Amino acid sequence: MHILPILHALRRHRLTSLLLVAEIALACAVLCNAGALIAARWTALRVDSGVDEASLAAIRLQGFDADDAGDINARVLQTVRAVAGVQSISIINTVPFGPTVANAGITTDADGRHFAGVVDFYVGAPGSFEALGLHVVAGRAPTADDAQPVHAFVPDEASVQIPRVLARHLWPGEDPLGKTFWVGKRRFHVVGVLDHLSVPGPGGGEEKDADWSVFVTGVPGPQFAGSYLLRAAPDALPRVLSASLAALRQAMPDVVIDEPYSRPLTELRQAYFEKDRFMAGLLLGVMAALLMVTALGIVGLASFWVQQRTRSIGVRRAIGATRRDILRYFQIENFIIVGAGVTLGLGLAVALNLALMQVYELQRLPWVYLPPTGLGLLLLGQLSVLAPAARAAQVSPATATRSI
Amino acid sequence: MLKMTHLSKSFRTEVVETYALRDFSIHVRPGEFVAVTGPSGSGKTTFLNIAGLLETSTGGTYELDGEDVSKLGDDARSRIRNGKIGFIFQAFNLIPDLNVYDNVDVPLRYRRMPGAERKKRIGEVLERVGLSARMRHYPAELSGGQQQRVAIARALAGSPKLLLADEPTGNLDSQMARAVMQLLEDIHRDGATIVMVTHDPELAARAQRNVHVIDGQVVDLGEAPTLRMNAQAMG
Ligand SMILES: Nc1ncnc2c1ncn2[C@@H]1O[C@H](COP(=O)(O)OP(=O)(O)OP(=O)(O)O)[C@@H](O)[C@H]1O
Numbered sequence A: 001m002h003i004l005p006i007l008h009a010l011r012r013h014r015l016t017s018l019l020l021v022a023e024i025a026l027a028c029a030v031l032c033n034a035g036a037l038i039a040a041r042w043t044a045l046r047v048d049s050g051v052d053e054a055s056l057a058a059i060r061l062q063g064f065d066a067d068d069a070g071d072i073n074a075r076v077l078q079t080v081r082a083v084a085g086v087q088s089i090s091i092i093n094t095v096p097f098g099p100t101v102a103n104a105g106i107t108t109d110a111d112g113r114h115f116a117g118v119v120d121f122y123v124g125a126p127g128s129f130e131a132l133g134l135h136v137v138a139g140r141a142p143t144a145d146d147a148q149p150v151h152a153f154v155p156d157e158a159s160v161q162i163p164r165v166l167a168r169h170l171w172p173g174e175d176p177l178g179k180t181f182w183v184g185k186r187r188f189h190v191v192g193v194l195d196h197l198s199v200p201g202p203g204g205g206e207e208k209d210a211d212w213s214v215f216v217t218g219v220p221g222p223q224f225a226g227s228y229l230l231r232a233a234p235d236a237l238p239r240v241l242s243a244s245l246a247a248l249r250q251a252m253p254d255v256v257i258d259e260p261y262s263r264p265l266t267e268l269r270q271a272y273f274e275k276d277r278f279m280a281g282l283l284l285g286v287m288a289a290l291l292m293v294t295a296l297g298i299v300g301l302a303s304f305w306v307q308q309r310t311r312s313i314g315v316r317r318a319i320g321a322t323r324r325d326i327l328r329y330f331q332i333e334n335f336i337i338v339g340a341g342v343t344l345g346l347g348l349a350v351a352l353n354l355a356l357m358q359v360y361e362l363q364r365l366p367w368v369y370l371p372p373t374g375l376g377l378l379l380l381g382q383l384s385v386l387a388p389a390a391r392a393a394q395v396s397p398a399t400a401t402r403s404i
Numbered sequence B: 001m002l003k004m005t006h007l008s009k010s011f012r013t014e015v016v017e018t019y020a021l022r023d024f025s026i027h028v029r030p031g032e033f034v035a036v037t038g039p040s041g042s043g044k045t046t047f048l049n050i051a052g053l054l055e056t057s058t059g060g061t062y063e064l065d066g067e068d069v070s071k072l073g074d075d076a077r078s079r080i081r082n083g084k085i086g087f088i089f090q091a092f093n094l095i096p097d098l099n100v101y102d103n104v105d106v107p108l109r110y111r112r113m114p115g116a117e118r119k120k121r122i123g124e125v126l127e128r129v130g131l132s133a134r135m136r137h138y139p140a141e142l143s144g145g146q147q148q149r150v151a152i153a154r155a156l157a158g159s160p161k162l163l164l165a166d167e168p169t170g171n172l173d174s175q176m177a178r179a180v181m182q183l184l185e186d187i188h189r190d191g192a193t194i195v196m197v198t199h200d201p202e203l204a205a206r207a208q209r210n211v212h213v214i215d216g217q218v219v220d221l222g223e224a225p226t227l228r229m230n231a232q233a234m235g
């Protein structure tokens, strides 16, 4: 109810008020964008790979001759199968959170006119599909008969499984089963739809879904060797993996194990998102610091004003203000200043986001981040002003006559 | 209107307890204009503060407008200050961030008075103190006498039953002081009850009754007819 006279009084402290308004606006803009960035990273972090990560580990070899590939595959399978606790060992070109080895632009027509995006190909030997633990929601899983020889990363023609997100993207509203897509002249027929299967490197921030991947069954050969999928019980996995790697080092001293990629999938996932977690932590730190600086700014200015106006407060009390009236005064004043800051800040947040989008690969700021940030700042303002306002309410009405 | 009986007020510091008022009894009837005089430190301001419910007494009873107010809570006291009492201070005590109009508006807003009525009253009291033309001025842009007249307008705006003034002319030169005193006399003639603390014997003489305070106790000097006659002769 006292908004108007409070506004009038604020006019006399225009510069100080505007400085605080600017600080809050800036905080609001940064908080909105940082919040959205953290949320985006958080979503990326929680991506569903679609595979039984807890039971799986990857083993990658390097520095072997392509001529020996067939021999190498056989020796690895034989060696690892002999290790206690191994449920299965199969050949697969890569795994979720492993290296990106085969991605290609696809078209939904033979002439290559309808470009549909870049997808990642998983090429797995028979048995790997089951080992991954993928869920088929329509059509069928691969059979041994589906396996095709691999030339330059992928077969020339094959029956494949794709996640439903990709299916919906390629043929919206249509049944994907029986559909075909092309990579140049190579043809792939969809025979199964998967619940999820993320690409090896999900959440890169591009305009594509984590599930834009294809599972192809291949026949191991010179072009398809050196990368394996180990499955064991989750609690035994670390032990089984190190036993397997030890057995390989002993049985095949001539090959080199690619250590960073020969780890349980949970560890690969951890390592893959290391930078995102660091960034999210950094942003959280910035947000916390910003909130604290803002709160301190409000507390500081309010305390200063309470001290500066002690006499006026006493006079107000003397001519009839209750303690509550005084408390209200500072709360309303704070609401006006923070409200102005937030209003300005939300506009600034959108502007900042648009500017950042020019420089970085960034999503448009979802508007849902704006109201909670604004409300949060208003709440922070009210909390910050509470102590100074309570102190103001305790000023004695006798201050009006006692202090000159 | 105002009746204090055996009132006492002591201030307690770490070591000593000093009595500002002791066995203080006074009765001010409706419509009276009482001047309170006394040496510095005798307890005049303390009396006025208790009379105006700015401070509480430590003993005795205080009846204001027929109501025992010595035991009221803070909110009730605020309400009485706002509704029944008008204050005029030595240091004017206008709110520096508000213009003349908004300053007079302050007590009315605390009374939750509707906007139209507030506007009407502010217009009237500013007219009465002769400052209608200065509504948009800030206190710092006014002379001391003008500021005190705004303060009087603010005190009058709520039509209080009791006006309390603590050396209202103490910060003014004699010409301005006379104008302010003239205003108070006009207000009194219109029926207000006024209690004014002053050091100035000439001003005190112009009141109906003088109350002399020494060492926290009242020494009633009665109607002071001679002084009053002298003042009229001089005036
Ligand atoms: N807050 C306080 N704490 C302690 N003592 C106080 C306080 N306020 C007033 N006193 C004491 O009470 C006594 C009366 O003070 P009061 O202000 O009423 O005097 P006064 O008559 O108004 O004096 P003056 O003419 O100088 O304004 C003084 O001795 C003063 O020191």
Ligand SMILES: [Mg+2]
Pocket: B044, B045, B046, B166
């Ligand atoms: Mg005094």
